[in-house]
Amino acid sequence: MSSAEDSDSASPLNLPGRRPAAPSSASASRTAAKTQARSNEILSMVRDGLKRAEDVSKAAAHAIEADAVSALVGDLAALRVDDAAAKQPITRVQTPPPVVDAKKAPLATPAPKQRSSTAVEVGSKVKVGLVYDERMEAHEMVGHFECPARHRVVVNEIKADGLAARCVPLRSREATDAELLRAHDAAHVAAVQTAFDPQGEPVQVATVDDDTGNDIFYTKDTSFGARMAAGCVTEACEAVLRGDVQRAFAVVRPPGHHALCARAMGFCFFNNAVVAARAALEREDVQRVMILDWDVHHGNGIQDLTLEDESIMYVSLHRYGDGFYPGTGAGEEVGKNGTNINVGWLEKGLGDADYLAAFDIVIEPIARSFAPDLIIIAAGFDAADGDPLGGMMLSPTGYEHMTRRLCDIGSGRVVIALEGGYALRPLATCASASLRALLGDAPRAISSRSRPRKTSVKLLTDLAASFAPYWPALKSEEYSEKVRAILKHTTVVASRRVDAYPTGRRSSSMSSSATAV
Numbered sequence: 101m102s103s104a105e106d107s108d109s110a111s112p113l114n115l116p117g118r119r120p121a122a123p124s125s126a127s128a129s130r131t132a133a134k135t136q137a138r139s140n141e142i143l144s145m146v147r148d149g150l151k152r153a154e155d156v157s158k159a160a161a162h163a164i165e166a167d168a169v170s171a172l173v174g175d176l177a178a179l180r181v182d183d184a185a186a187k188q189p190i191t192r193v194q195t196p197p198p199v200v201d202a203k204k205a206p207l208a209t210p211a212p213k214q215r216s217s218t219a220v221e222v223g224s225k226v227k228v229g230l231v232y233d234e235r236m237e238a239h240e241m242v243g244h245f246e247c248p249a250r251h252r253v254v255v256n257e258i259k260a261d262g263l264a265a266r267c268v269p270l271r272s273r274e275a276t277d278a279e280l281l282r283a284h285d286a287a288h289v290a291a292v293q294t295a296f297d298p299q300g301e302p303v304q305v306a307t308v309d310d311d312t313g314n315d316i317f318y319t320k321d322t323s324f325g326a327r328m329a330a331g332c333v334t335e336a337c338e339a340v341l342r343g344d345v346q347r348a349f350a351v352v353r354p355p356g357h358h359a360l361c362a363r364a365m366g367f368c369f370f371n372n373a374v375v376a377a378r379a380a381l382e383r384e385d386v387q388r389v390m391i392l393d394w395d396v397h398h399g400n401g402i403q404d405l406t407l408e409d410e411s412i413m414y415v416s417l418h419r420y421g422d423g424f425y426p427g428t429g430a431g432e433e434v435g436k437n438g439t440n441i442n443v444g445w446l447e448k449g450l451g452d453a454d455y456l457a458a459f460d461i462v463i464e465p466i467a468r469s470f471a472p473d474l475i476i477i478a479a480g481f482d483a484a485d486g487d488p489l490g491g492m493m494l495s496p497t498g499y500e501h502m503t504r505r506l507c508d509i510g511s512g513r514v515v516i517a518l519e520g521g522y523a524l525r526p527l528a529t530c531a532s533a534s535l536r537a538l539l540g541d542a543p544r545a546i547s548s549r550s551r552p553r554k555t556s557v558k559l560l561t562d563l564a565a566s567f568a569p570y571w572p573a574l575k576s577e578e579y580s581e582k583v584r585a586i587l588k589h590t591t592v593v594a595s596r597r598v599d600a601y602p603t604g605r606r607s608s609s610m611s612s613s614a615t616a617v
């Protein structure tokens with residue numbers, strides 16, 4: 101350090117650009133001395149203040165249970181994404197402020213790894229690949245539910261949570277024609293490519309057959325984005341199967357699970373999960389792929405494409421009945437040799453306990469018997485609490501547990517691919533929670549007061565009974581004992597309590613379902 105620097109640092113209030121004037125007289129010297137004394141006094145007060153703040157902080161840290169801190173962190177995390185600010189890059193206190201325009205930032209590979217200062221420093225036990233690409237944000241119709249911010253908020257959230265830095269970047273790419281043709285007919289692949297009329301409007305609505313009135317729209321970027329979504333999920337699966345990584349997370353849009361062999365629908369153009377599953381099955385070492393779809397809507401496209409294909413097991417948890425979109429997904433549709441499993445919920449407002457009961461009673465016993473070589477999660481987050489379309493109440497913790505459980509099935513090779521999810525805050529927090537579980541972090545505890553509804557357990561045990569002829573695990577004594585234990589801890593949603601639900605969460609079918617137990 102130079103003497104000049106020494107001199108500067110000796111003055112406690114020596115601010116940049118404000119050098120003290122040299123004293124020119126005794127009076128000036130006295131003034132300077134007074135200023136120095138006052139400066140030292142202020143510095144001393146600041147130091148005392150800092151010391152007191154540190155003491156208070158230490159005392160608080162001892163007084164507050166770790167769980168409470170964790171809950172507080174969770175609450176704060178839930179406040180990070182503001183729907184109204186969706187169009188803006190999201191700034192977080194945990195990360196350095198962005199210095200680049202998010203619209204221009206190259207996102208083909210994750211940004212330089214930068215850990216959040218408050219991120220939980222947990223060494224990743226599992227090598228997880230991550231793929232995203234901001235070019236998928238170009239497909240846009242202003243005001244549409246399926247908006248570019250869905251991709252952006254998830255990418256921002258997993259970076260802010262320090263998770264992106266713990267992943268291995270995977271290359272983004274478009275699906276090839278050959279890959280798309282394993283799920284779609286040639287006319288459809290060509291139609292998506294040519295649907296946009298370059299001489300027409302910038303946004304061209306193709307269908308108007310759902311509640312939004314603009315089910316499918318095309319822009320000049322739609323075909324590329326749809327190919328990227330399918331290609332990125334396929335690449336993520338291939339990275340896992342090659343052994344580059346053990347699991348992977350693909351942030352993609354537009355979604356895919358409604359897309360049929362020859363038709364785009366429900367915001368979907370190509371069936372990302374099925375394109376990826378079929379590519380995986382091209383490998384000699386892959387015999388069976390399971391697609392677990394927890395999007396609140398039934399993946400009619402996935403079911404349609406795989407119903408007669410017993411090398412792909414399709415499991416969907418979705419709302420069914422009361423005209424809920426797309427209207428498919430009945431429990432009786434069991435597919436070839438019981439490889440199509442529809443957990444079609446008849447009620448709104450279900451939460452973590454109901455979904456985990458589905459894992460206990462139906463999904464895990466069957467999936468373990470199926471022993472998939474790869475699991476693709478068609479991960480819509482529109483069953484999350486707060487989604488404007490879903491009406492369900494899953495929490496980020498619920499998604500952590502579901503992810504963890506799927507990682508424990510078969511080979512443990514799991515790929516999460518984004519599907520729906522239209523409330524940006526729940527979408528971001530739940531997607532991040534899922535990636536955290538994928539990385540091997542232990543899921544947070546679910547409240548012991550959280551119990552499945554009796555109606556849910558009845559639906560699940562009925563469903564399990566219909567699959568028992570295909571899957572003997574559903575007839576074992578051990579299984580029966582487990583179900584009996586779950587039945588002892590159910591809850592009944594009485595009509596009085598239903599009335600207490602806030603507007604918008606009340607299910608028209610709750611009362612009738614409750615009496616059907």
Ligand SMILES: [Zn+2]
Nearest residue numbers: 395397480520
């Ligand atoms: Zn959905």
